[in-house]
Amino acid sequence: MLGITFPKDPSFYCYVLLTPEVGEGCFLIFQFGYELYERGRWESFLSLTTSVLSFLFSQVDAVRVYVNSSSENLQYPVLFVVRQQKGVLSWQVPLIFRGLYQRTYNYQEVSRTLCPSEPTPETGPSDQIIFVDVASMAPFNIAYELLVTRLENFQLETNKAFNFTASPSQPQYFLYKFPQDVDSVIIKVVSDAVYPCSVVSVQDIVCPVYDLDHNVEFNGVYQSMTKQAAITVQRKDFPGEQFFVVFVIKPEDYACGGSVPSSIHGNVNRTWNLQRTKNLQVTIVPSIKKSVYVQAMFFSFLSFLSFYLGSVVVAFVHYIRDVFQSTDVKLTVPFGSVSIAGSGIMASSHPITASTPEGSSYGAIGTSSSSGGHQLSSPERGPPAGSDTDSSVEEESDFDTMPEIESDKNVIRTKVFLYLSDLSRKDRRIVSKKYKIYFWNIITIAVFYALPVIQLVITYQTVVNVTGNQDICYYNFLCAHPLGVLSAFNNILSNVGHMLLGFLFLLIVLRRDILHRRAMEIKDDYGIPKHFGLFYAMGIALMMEGVLSACYHVCPNYSNFQFDTSFMYMIAGLCMLKLYQTRHPDINASAYSAYASFAVVICLAVLGVVFGKNDMWFWIIFSMIHVLASLALSTQIYYMGRFKIDLGIFRRAAMVLYTDCIQQCSRPMYMVGDFSSHAIFGLLYRPRDFASYILGIFICNLLLYLAFYIIMKLRSSEKLLPIPMFCIVATAVVWAAALYFFFQNLSSWEETPAESREKNRPCILLGFFDDHDVWHFLSAAALFFSFLVLLTLDDDLDVVRRDKIPVF
Structure with a gap:
């Protein structure tokens, strides 16, 4: 049409357009254009004509060749060679596919789509010249x-479903062109039948098209499929702004998790081949726009920055309240002074303390107290008790100046009723330095752990991008939004809450640490000893959980599952250690033994995933280790750290059994829980997800210990202040909501990639985040509230003497 002068006669256009390729356009132009022509609207008539021709020329013609031969003689197959302008395509009948263990599958019917030719408005439609050569070396007629x-x-058209059928010897592929206003699309493929196993591939416009089982992986991006598949395709990846969607049926199902036939021969082979037909439906829909990415990032950051705003408001309210309370106390209390405790509660010195003569020890937990405790430091000896910034070269022997502390601790720790003063006898500076090792060690562990993890996941993502094999990573492909080289940016972005809230928790702990140091300069024998090293370690662990979870979701699969769970074990373990350390500050585990135990747990988790699925012996050995470790830990807790685990343990255990169970029946002095029933459950049911099973053991023990602690606290007539009460309720509510989304399984690396994709579901939040992303958001908030519970749970004891605080 370009460069030609047209006469003003519509019959001419009918004559021009009456060709086999575009004959339907004549009726359209004549019907709608004649009225325009009669009204003298020649420009509109010409525009309509050009539009119809452009549409007709934009439709790509494709030819399909079907061949069938009744001969099953593999020695003399019929050879077909198709020669086109752009290439040569060849195959044989019977068509042979090779499966697992050298099994062969023969097909008598073959159907292939030839590489299409695309006419343009400049050249117009042209005839395709195709040569088909048929040959056979058989000495007889076939x-x-x-x-x-x-x-x-x-x-294929956008937002329009298309149904078709394919088989191993009759693959299908179709063309899709990007519309002008669409930069990214999602190819959704569904089928009613699980098997036969199939492969969906997206390939550039290159001839020949790789559409057979043995070569479909040579080009483009591909996924295996049972009932569902989804591939996100971006315009920038295809210079021609168009691509082929290829569908291949595999001759066997083992790649998708199906069984392999035990024998293939004779009539069984023919019957098996007849079952390898699959009905498929493909729909191509536009993906999200760039504005949705911006909205999702704003939502993620603003949601968690609101926690910062709430923390500032709470801190300001506490500051105002403390100022007014400080003024009131100074006006009404004639003796002593007022200090602001770490929790924000005002602790006034006792009037008798201020009026007693110099040298009196009424305000201290001395030998005259009911518990027999000793005050190890006072303002009269050495630097103030609150100075934790002393030189790190100071050792415990520099401060532990009371030799009788080693001789009487066995006696004190065997009392029936223990008070906090019995188990907080060491100088607080030394104990504080001991717990700060948790903080420095976890930073070291995080650096050495995270660097190789980041390097590994970058390699995984590079392999996925280079090979196009989307079976490597277990995404929720119906809600996997790429950004740059990342295939599922939404799964990574949703972990920002762990890092932001972990940093906020560190700031809150730092504030309370500073306030506590100021308060301890005045009085050091009231309330729970506040050693913040474990809290700092918990904040770092929460941030690292976000970092490693993001790394895991770069390419989640069987090989890197431990990235997502390692710091979950550490968080649960640190929380239990903090609960125990609250009432047992002098006898809590050291950082070295604690982290060594976490390392053993992570090793067991890896071994469980590798060997724990079907190996009965592994579960027997693991159950024995679990029970023995639980008994050892319970014994250590029962004897307050005085039971040595060495070669003489068996002799001492036999003596205890003889004296306490045979010679005389003695009731236990304390209640000690032993939650080793999980070992029996694991031995009987042998759950497939061993990593989650181990994490469940930690979480169940933590919840039971926390419930026990709160119950004993209430039984001891202690109070729950409004802030810890709010945190407990918020923790319960947010954890319940988070676990609901956690159990909405959207993928599973325990299954094949095709089986995992059956669980994929669309996004549920802002069109960008799926159920697992919501779990990330809620679990970060739940962990933050859980940490606040541990941080504020005993704030009511800041004005209670330690010889009045029971141990449990």
């Missing part, structure tokens, strides 16, 4: 059938 047809629906 009958065959050849049929060449034109495909009517070769080009």
Whole structure:
């Protein structure tokens, strides 16, 4: 049409357009254009004509060749060679596919789509010249059938479902062109039948098209499929702004988790081949726009920055309240002074303390107290008790100046009723330095752990991008939004809450630490000893959980599962240690033994995933280790750290059994829980997800210990202040909501990639985040509130003497 002067006669256009390729356009132009022509609107008539021709020329023609031969003689197959302008395509009948263990599958019917030619408005439609050569070396005649047809629906349309059928010897592929206003699309493929196993591939416009089982992985991006598959395709990845969608049926199902036939021969082979037909439906829908990415990032950051705003408001309210309370106390209390404790509660010195003569020890937990405790430091000896910034070269022997502390601790720790003063006898500076090792060690562990993890996941993502094998990573492909080189940016972005809230928790702990140091300069014998090293370690662990979870979700699979769970074990373990340390500050585990125990747990988790699925012996050995470790820990807790685990343990255990169970029946002095029933459950049911099973053991023990602690606290007539009460309720509510989304399984690396994709579901939040992303958001908030519970749970004891605080 370009460069030609047209006469003003519509019959001419009918004559021009009456060709086999575009004959339907004549009726359209004549019907709608004649009225425009009669009204003198020649420009509109010409525009309509050009539009119809452009539409017709934009439709790509494709030809499909079908061949059939009744001969099953593999020695003399019929060879077909198709020669086109752009290439050569060849195959044989019977068509042979090779499966697992050298099994062969023969097909008598073969159907292939030839590489299409695309007419343009400049050149117009042209005839395709195709040569089909048929040959055979057989010494006898072989009958065959050849049929060449034109495909009517070769080009897929946006938001329009298309149904078709494919088999191993009759693959299908179709063309898709990006609309002008669409930069990214999602190819959704569904099928009613799980098997036969199939492969969906997206390939650039290159001839020949790789559409057989043995070569479909040579080009483009591909996924295996049972009932569902989804591939996100971006315009920038295809210079021609168009691509082929290829569908291949595999001759066997083992790649998708199905069984392999035990024998393939004779009639069984023919029956097996007849079952390898699959009905498929493909729909191509536009993906999200760039504005949705911006909205999702704003939502993620603003949601968690609101926690910062709430913390500032609470801190300001406490500051105002403390100022007014400080003024009131100074006006009404004639003796002593007022100090602000770490929790924000005002602690006034006792009037008798201020009025007693110099040298009196009424305000201290001395030998005259009911518990027999000793005050190890006072303002009269050495630097103030609150100075934790002393030189790190100071050792415990520099401060532990009371030799009788080693001789009487066995006696004190065997009392029936223990008070906090019995188990907080060491100088607080030394104990504080001991717990700060948790903080420095976890930073070291995080650096050495995270660097190789980051390097590994970058390698995984590079392999996925280079090879196009999307079976490597277990995404929720129906809600996997790429950004740059990342295939599922939404799964990574949703972990920002762990890092932001972990940093906020560190700031809150730092504030309370500073306030506590100021308060301890005045009085050091009231309330729970506040050693913040474990809290700092918990904040770092929460931030690292976000970092490693993001790394895991770069390419989640069987090989890197431990990245997502390692610091979950550490968080649960640190919380239990903090609960125990609250009432047992002098006898809590050291950082070295604690982290060594976490390392053993992580090793067991890895071994469990590798060997724990079907190996009965592994579960027997693991159950024995679990029970023995639980008994050892319970014994250590029962004897307050005085039971040595060495070669003489068996002799001492036999003596205890003889004296306490045989010679005389003695009741236990304390209640000690032993939650080793999980070992029996694991031995009987042998859950497939061993990593989650181990994490469940930690979480159940933590919840039971926390419930026990709160119950004993209430039984001891202690109070729950409004802030810890709010945190407990918020923790319960947020954890319940988070666990609901956690159990909405969207993928599973325990299964094959195709089986995992059956669980994929669309996004549920802002069109960008899926159920697992919501779990990330809620679990970060739940962990933050859980940490606040541990941080504020005993704030009511800041004005209670330690010889009045029971141990449990």
